[in-house]
Amino acid sequence: xxxxxIEHLDHYFGHGALHKQVLFDINLEIETGExxxxxxxxxSGKTTLLTLIGALRSVQxxxxxxxxRELCGAKEKQLVAARRHNGYIFQAHNxxxxxxxxxxxxxxxxxxxxxPRREMEERAARILERVGLSDRADYYxxxxxxxxxxxxxxxxALVSHPAIVLADEPTAALDSHSGREVVNLLHELAKEExxxxxxxxxxxxxxxxxxxxxxxxxxxxxxxxxxxxxxNRTNSINTVxxxx
Numbered sequence: 001x002x003x004x005x006i007e008h009l010d011h012y013f014g015h016g017a018l019h020k021q022v023l024f025d026i027n028l029e030i031e032t033g034e035x036x037x038x039x040x041x042x043x044s045g046k047t048t049l050l051t052l053i054g055a056l057r058s059v060q061x062x063x064x065x066x067x068x069r070e071l072c073g074a075k076e077k078q079l080v081a082a083r084r085h086n087g088y089i090f091q092a093h094n095x096x097x098x099x100x101x102x103x104x105x106x107x108x109x110x111x112x113x114x115x116p117r118r119e120m121e122e123r124a125a126r127i128l129e130r131v132g133l134s135d136r137a138d139y140y141x142x143x144x145x146x147x148x149x150x151x152x153x154x155x156x157a158l159v160s161h162p163a164i165v166l167a168d169e170p171t172a173a174l175d176s177h178s179g180r181e182v183v184n185l186l187h188e189l190a191k192e193e194x195x196x197x198x199x200x201x202x203x204x205x206x207x208x209x210x211x212x213x214x215x216x217x218x219x220x221x222x223x224x225x226x227x228x229x230x231x232n233r234t235n236s237i238n239t240v241x242x243x244x
Contacts, residue, residue, distance in 0.1 A: 003196040009062035040216035055082040087157035108156040
């Protein structure tokens with residue numbers, strides 16, 4: 001069974017005169033354990049699609065099935081249940097300013113009420129060590145660099161060992177070395193735990209980790225096949241060679 005199956009998905013923003021369609025007849029299937037990278041220009045609908053898959057928005061029409069759960073027509077309680085299986089990495093990190101790095105990471109476990117507080121703290125400490133921030137566990141966001149904030153956000157998404165990781169530009173605030181480390185960590189998670197990853201990015205340096213690359217433009221999927229991966233890998237390699 002596929003981890004994510006989307007059929008004839010449309011989405012709209014606004015009402016009345018401001019009613020605007022932003023996604024058009026999206027059809028996409030992502031297999032369990034697959035790493036898919038989604039590319040496309042700003043405003044093409046990538047983040048909107050990601051939030052729908054992550055159950056952060058209500059699906060309006062078509063079919064969106066995640067881990068066997070149909071999200072079209074789902075009630076709020078069902079959407080909350082769906083979120084328990086996702087790790088979501090926001091583009092702007094979305095950290096709580098009043099919480100330390102460790103406390104922000106523990107927020108990734110708040111939907112899992114069965115986990116004891118002590119275990120939450122231990123899991124947060126372990127994942128912060130994996131992203132290289134064990135010495136920043138007690139720091140507040142205002143005392144962290146942009147890259148460190150994003151790594152905290154990544155740790156928060158991974159701490160629950162989710163079945164699906166949805167990442168919106170996870171390397172945007174990171175230098176090339178840190179960005180590669182983060183992507184390698186996501187890759188490792190997918191292989192070790194059978195985790196499925198859908199990653200939105202403009203970073204050509206990380207396209208090589210994908211099993212498949214899909215492209216969006218003007219709210220439509222324009223390419224989604226394995227050959228696109230090889231093409232983009234070649235372009236990425238050429239870009240690196242030209243810059244050296």
